Amino acid sequence: MSGRELLKVAMPKGRIYKQASKLFREAGLPIPEDFDDTRKLIIEAPEAGMSFIMAKPVDVPTYVEYGAADIGIVGKDVLMEENKDVYELLDLGIAKCRMSVIGLPDWKPVMHPRVATKYPNVASQFFREQGQQVEVIKLNGSIELAPMIGLADRIVDMVETGQTLRENGLVEMQTIFGITSRLIANRVSYRMKNGAIQSLCDRLQATIAARA
Amino acid sequence: MSKPKMFEKPVGLKDYLPAAAKKLRQIERQTLDCMGRWGYEQIVTPSMEYYDTVGVASSTSDQKLFKLLNNRGTTLVLRSDMTSPIARVAASLLRDAPLPLRLSYHANVFRSIEEEAGREAEFFQTGVELIGDASADADAEVVALAIASLKAAGIERFKIAVGHVGFLNGLFEETLQGQAEAQEELKACLLGRDYVGYRERLAALGLSGGVSEELEGILRLRGGQEICDQAMQLSRNETAQASIRHLCEMWDVLKAYGVCDHVLIDLTMIGDFSYYTGMTFEGYAADLGFPVVSGGRYDNLLGQFGRPAPATGFALKTTRLLELVGLEPDGDDSAVLIGYDEAGRREALIEAGRLRDSGNTVVTERIDDGLTHSSLLAAAKPVVYKGKRYAEFLSYTGTLQEHTKGGDAT
Incomplete structure (x- = not known):
């Protein structure tokens, strides 16, 4: 070379x-x-x-x-x-940031869980490992909207400071991995x-x- | 999926048009001839095998095998490589043939779930298996032959990285004794080329400074013969040391072959642990993002077919070599065109036969129109007819008195 x-x-x-x-x-x-x-x-x-x-x-x-x-x-x-x-x-x-599961503060287990995310592979794999079968919905932006308007009960997304979540009344439920x-x-x-x-x-x- | 359009074919499958097919055959011939000169005899095996025999024994993961059912409901696979079929033959039909066996092949192989472009579901491999010789000389022979084959195919700038699964097995056994899970995790990181994950897991293990540094240091064990000396210092484990001695000896043999310029030792280069049992290698060519050859020692495979024997070999990714050498410019114009009408037919076809017998490419066509004959005869060479180029045009008609003589058409 x-x-x-x-x-x-x-x-x-x-x-x-x-x-x-x-x-x-x-x-x-x-x-x-x-x-x-x-x-x-x-x-x-x-x-x-x-x-x-x-x-x-x-x-x-x-x-x-x-x-x-x-x-x-x-x-x-x-x-x-x-x-x-x-x-x-x-x-x-x-x-630096992290991949997290996010939902409304009063989240309770639902019969047909739906998870919205930009990261369908990450989300499916994570929930499978947790022993939960969920329906993954792929979105391309403004993921935070999904639980607010009832499209999904939880989302999987990247969290940097958590500012957007707080402003929209959402909470981080679980960290999946650090980024x-x-x-x-x-x-x-x-x-x-x-x-x-x-x-x-x-x-x-x-x-x-x-x-x- | 919607109904396919008429021009479509399944994802991952390819057509080879004349120019590409010609080049592919040329590479096939060049590499097989080269292997032949090293005493490797060509073998042909079926495209389909039983899932329970060759399918299970192959190194291809289950989900990547193309499976189908025959009319009795038995599961078959489309062969995913040639190593397992050859092992089957060596242990059955060739059971009484004395070892070592030197076999070569050129074949199409199949892998499913390679959905993206550039990942082919069917591709060609040209390779060899050397069965019944466990020596470093045998391993060096296949590496040297891989180098000779790449050169024969016209590849000039390439490197072969050689590693040994025994080194890491031994080193981990020594430093992480009894921690099978940690060993597996570290190996999985190396196999997945995840060096960040490897360092993280190493840090999480909380090993003593020296050991941790040592295990991190292997990520840099890459280079010439000096790497063997460094690696020798790293481990007192017998398996690890034996592996390094084997690599050192291979290096000496490769030096004798005069091919060390193309070879580097890379102890992080590990193949599938469950399949390879010793030396492994991979070849990389400049300007192509994927390896062009891979191989190694697999001493446990033949035992699965009932004839335990050491074995080593490699497969060239022929389809990728084709990408590298590229196609020759279009239009092979060495062919001769013979035009004839009814009266000239007999003479024309005799002449065509004569020319073909002496090695020329001849295209014959009935052309009744005398004007076409005279204009083709008058045309400058190469002659263009119906969009194709010909070195020469010979005319055989009843009316036209003279026709250009065939002579030395090429």
Whole structure:
């Protein structure tokens, strides 16, 4: 492999991006500041030896699994939901939040439980493990609405501060798992570009350790 | 699902048009010839097997097997790999054949529930099995042959990662003695490529600093021969040490083959523990996101068919190799077109036969229109007729006196 080949990094647009690019800069990777506001979809940073693909967060594991990107940054929530065959190399410790079961404060067991969520796989698996058979309803946004208008008796969603829940009179009933962003790698890239990926991993790991 | 449209076929299945089929056959021939030169003889087995024999013995998980019922209600499977069928043959029809057996194959195999694009339900594998030799030399032979086969198929930039299931088994047995559940969890993390989960579980186990560091350190055990030395220091466990010695010896053999440039040792590279019993390996090519070859040692499989014997082998993912080498530009224009009318027919078809016998591709077509003949004869080469290109046009008609002679048409 030529040493000059850029490492293709799939970056999630939005919430995680700002924290991830800050972490990369702290780790001494020269990523230009004006990246943060660009609308371009592919951005090259040859001085850092990388090229960034700006992707919708749920698509990041797909890009990486197929090798369209060598590595990627993605929330554990997406990894759990998408269940792709990729290496999960590093817990970046950023974008911390949790996956929880949420409902109205006066929730009581119902005859035909219905759970609304953006994460149908996560929700089904969790309730199966709990020995409960529930009907999972996939929604794409404003999940909090579902219990308020009687579409579902509970929801499974990501909780960061809990502000939205409080404002809508909902309570967190149970935490399913904690979420942070992860560094993931393609199976082949991890071997073919191991030097570059391992050294990036080491730098990030040192930076994360210094933060803690 | 709604009724399929007429052009549709089941998800995960593919058609190969002439250009792709030609290339696929070429890769098949190149790799099988290469295997043949190493003394591996080709074997053909049926597409369907009994679920209770080959189906159960195969390394493919139950939910990925295509199952069907025959007219007596017995469950059959479409073969999901060639290793188990070959084990069945080696233990039955070839029961009296002396070991070692060197067998090769090219076959289509089937896996269900691979619903996404790029995940095929039917694909081609070309591979070998070396049965009856437990030595490091045998393992190195199949790795070296995998490398030679990839080269024969025209792949240049690739790496083979070699690991050994015994190393982790031994290391865990030593450091986590009696904690079977913890061992299983850690192995599951490594198998699922979840290094974050592996570190988390390790931290949760509350091991002494040294041991914890040691177990985390294996995530970095990847490189050349020096990795063997490092790994040797890590464990006093007999299983682990024997595995490393086996890998060291393999490395020496591979060095003698002169192929070490393509090989790296990776002790985190582990195959399915319930299937592989020793060395495992996977091959990666630049520019393709999925492995192109995988293999390893499976010493327990033949015993399931009643002829216990050590065995090792690999399968090339031929369909993926096809993606890598790509197709040749369209239009093979080395064919000769012979046009004839009723009066010229006999002579034309004799000439076509003569040309075919000497290895040319010849297309014949009845063309009654004399004008077409003269314009094709006058046309510049390559000659284009009905959208196809031909190296040459030969005309055989009763009326047209002269026709271009066949001669050396290619």
